[in-house]
Amino acid sequence: xxKIILTGDRPTGKLxxxxxxxxxxxxxxxxxxxxxxxxxxxxxxxxxxxxxxDNPDKIRDNIIEVALDYLSVGLDPAKANIFIxxxxxxxxxxxFYYANLVTVSxxxxxxxxxxxxxxxxFETSIPVGFFTYPISQASDITAFKATTVPVxxxxxxxxxxxxxxxxxxxxxxxxxVLVEPEALIPQNSVCCRLPxxxxxxxMSKSLGNCIYLSDPxxxxxxxxxxxxxxxxxxxxxxxxxxxxNAVFTYLDAxxxxxxxxxxxxxxxxxxxxxxxxxxGGLGDVKCKKFLxxxxxxxxxxxxxxxxxxxxxxxxxxxxxxxxxxxxxxxxAKTLAEVKAAMxxxxxxxxxxIQGQQDKYNK
Numbered sequence: 272x273x274k275i276i277l278t279g280d281r282p283t284g285k286l287x288x289x290x291x292x293x294x295x296x297x298x299x300x301x302x303x304x305x306x307x308x309x310x311x312x313x314x315x316x317x318x319x320x321x322x323x324x325d326n327p328d329k330i331r332d333n334i335i336e337v338a339l340d341y342l343s344v345g346l347d348p349a350k351a352n353i354f355i356x357x358x359x360x361x362x363x364x365x366x367f368y369y370a371n372l373v374t375v376s377x378x379x380x381x382x383x384x385x386x387x388x389x390x391x392x393f394e395t396s397i398p399v400g401f402f403t404y405p406i407s408q409a410s411d412i413t414a415f416k417a418t419t420v421p422v423x424x425x426x427x428x429x430x431x432x433x434x435x436x437x438x439x440x441x442x443x444x445x446x447x448v449l450v451e452p453e454a455l456i457p458q459n460s461v462c463c464r465l466p467x468x469x470x471x472x473x474m475s476k477s478l479g480n481c482i483y484l485s486d487p488x489x490x491x492x493x494x495x496x497x498x499x500x501x502x503x504x505x506x507x508x509x510x511x512x513x514x515x516n517a518v519f520t521y522l523d524a525x526x527x528x529x530x531x532x533x534x535x536x537x538x539x540x541x542x543x544x545x546x547x548x549x550x551g552g553l554g555d556v557k558c559k560k561f562l563x564x565x566x567x568x569x570x571x572x573x574x575x576x577x578x579x580x581x582x583x584x585x586x587x588x589x590x591x592x593x594x595x596x597x598x599x600x601x602x603a604k605t606l607a608e609v610k611a612a613m614x615x616x617x618x619x620x621x622x623x624i625q626g627q628q629d630k631y632n633k
Contacts (some may be wrong), residue, residue, distance in 0.1 A: 272418065272450070273308040273416070273418070274307045274308050274418050275279060275307065275309045275310070275311070275415055275416055275417045275418050275419065276301060276307050276309070276310045276417060276418075276420070276421065277311045277312075277313065277411060277412050277417035277419075277420055277452075278294065278298060278309065278311075278312055278313070278420065278421050278422075279311075279312055279313030279314060279315050279356070279411075279629040280294075280313075280314065280315065281315045281318055282314050282315070282317075282319055282330055282333040282334050282336070282337045283317040283319050283323065283329065283330070283333060283476065284336070284476040285337075285476075285483045285484065285485050286336075286337060286340040286341075286483070286484050286620050287474055287476070287481035287482055287483045288465060288474065288481070288482045288483075288484070288503060288524075289355060289464070289465040289473075289474035289481065289567075290340075290484075291344065291484060291522045291542045292465050292525075293423060293464070293465065294421060294423075294457075295340075295341075295344045295346075295514060296344070297419065297421060297431065297457060298310075298312065298346060298351075299344060299345040299346060300505070301421070302345075302346060302347060302350045302351050303347075303350070305499065306597065307419070309352070309415070309601075310350060310351040310352065311351070311352050311354065311415045311417070311598055311601075312338050312341065312346060312351050312352065312353045312354070312594075313354055313355075313356050313411060314334055314338065314353070314354070314355050314356060314600075315356045315357045315411075316330050316331075316355055316356050316357050316375045317357040317362070317363070317407070318356065318404060318407060318408070320357075320400070321398055321400040321401040321404060322391055322393075322401050323348055323399065324398065326462070334355065334591075335584065335587060335588070336485075338353065338587050338588075338590070338591055338618070339514045339577055339580055339587065340484050340578075340583065341353055341486065342345065342576065342580055342587065342590070343444070343485075343573045343574075343576040343577035344484065344573055345483065345576075345581060345631050347364075348593070348594060351505075351594075351631045352594040352597045352598055352624070353590060353591060353594040354591065354594040354595040354597070354598035355591055355595050356411065356464060356516055356597075358595045358599070359414070359595065359598050359602050360599075361414060361597045361599065361602035361603055361605070361606040362407070362410045362411055362458075362602060363410075364606060365410035365414055365602075365606060365609060366403070366406050366407045366409075366410040366607070366615065367408050368609060369410055369436050369440070370403060370406050370591070372436050372438075372439040372440060372443070373405075373406055373432070373435075373436060377432070377435075378402060378403065378405060378406075378558075381405055381428050381429070381612050383405070383425060383429050384402070384404065384405060384428075385425060386425070386466065387401075387404075388401075388402075389552075391542055394525045404429075405432040405433070406430075406432075406436070408429050408432075408433060409432065409433035409436040411452070412430075412433050412452050413433065413436070413437060413449045413450065413452075413605065414601065414602040414605050414606070415451070415598070416449070416603050416605060417452050418450060418452060418453060419452065419453055419455050420433075420452045420453070420454055420455065421454075421457075422456070422457070423456040423457065423464070424456060426454070426456055427456075430452060430453075430454040430540060433452055434451045434452065435450040437450065437451045437452075438450075438451070440609075440612075444612040444613055445533070446610075446611075446612035448605075448608045448609060448612050449605075450607075450626050458484055465520065465524055465612045466517050466520055467480025467481065468480045468494050468495070468497070468498045468499065469498075469499050469517075470498075470499030470515065470516075470517045470629070476621070482494050482495070482566070482572055483573070483579055484570065484577075486570075487574070488567055488570075488571075488574075491563065491566055491567060491570065492563055494517055495559050495562055495563045495566065496519050496556075496559050496563070498518055498521075498559060498562075499516070499517045499518075500516050500517065500518050501513075501515075501516050501555075501561075504548075507551070507552060507553065507554040508551045508552055509551055510549055510550060510551045511548045511549060511551065511553070511555075512549070513548060513549060516553060518555070518558050518559055518562055519545060519548070519558075521562055521566070522541055522561075522562055524566070525542070525562075525565050525566060526541050526561075526562075526565050526567055530561075530564070530565050531544075532566070533564075533568075534549065534561055534564040534565065535557075535561045535564075541570075544561075546591045561596070562614075581607050602629070607619070
């Protein structure tokens with residue numbers, strides 16, 4: 272069986288460091304590993320519209336921003352098909368068919384759906400499109416017969432629901448058409464959730480606590496130097512806490528021993544720096560300046576690639592067009608198999624047509 276990846280993002284804004292450590296960096300590694308036969312990376316505009324239906328321009332404008340972020344971090348259209356979800360209409364048709372395989376009560380029990388509904392204050396008025404998001408996601412995954420779906424732990428219930436739909440479809444129609452996907456969880460716990468610069472648990476566009484991949488160096492400096500640390504670490508000699516300290520969480524995610532040799536040779540590694548901070552004698556400003564150097568070192572090549580890409584936006588749209596054409600062809604094959612299994616492929620079934628003719632010839 273081919274090894275196939277499906278992954279993607281909702282185009283509700285530019286991508287930030289949380290996306291980078293949580294998924295983008297890993298995607299580039301997987302893309303370059305040579306372990307996968309096909310890689311599909313979806314800009315999930317249709318899913319984004321389920322809770323932005325009244326503001327389609329927000330989604331429209333951010334398609335190019337997400338595409339630029341993808342390409343600037345190193346996703347390669349020669350190795351991965353980057354496509355726009357809504358342009359692959361087969362996904363919508365598959366979602367419609369799969370909806371008959373899932374009960375309302377099962378959707379209501381999905382922990383991811385529950386938390387997302389609470390986060391968006393949809394408790395009293397849930398858009399149907401948003402409520403059926405797990406079915407749409409199952410359509411996205413199965414259309415490409417994805418064997419691997421990189422996700423955070425909070426998305427595991429969605430993958431399990433997709434697996435249930437696969438089993439229900441294959442069992443109902445007695446055909447091994449769909450493939451059960453496996454979730455690929457980040458190995459580094461820090462990558463599961465990078466906090467906001469304000470110390471809040473989640474980096475979020477709506478909270479304004481993000482460092483974007485496209486932020487220029489001076490903006491990154493302003494954000495890092497105002498980052499939340501330990502509120503009780505008032506004097507340099509005060510012992511400091513690293514738990515809940517955003518600066519050290521970011522250092523956990525980004526800093527290497529080589530960074531210390533280059534930017535802060537006072538310490539061999541992050542463990543030495545943490546120990547000094549905890550016993551007192553190390554100021555927050557020094558820590559932040561080191562973090563700033565580390566982040567800018569990581570982002571400089573990303574900014575440079577983006578600057579080049581921005582010079583030819585039509586070429587970026589052409590990459591999306593070609594990736595979407597490949598994705599549509601793959602999804603069309605799966606849809607044809609699904610319709611054949613469901614026996615609704617009327618015009619493609621020569622035996623059906625002949626059988627009906629024979630019936631009327633009697």
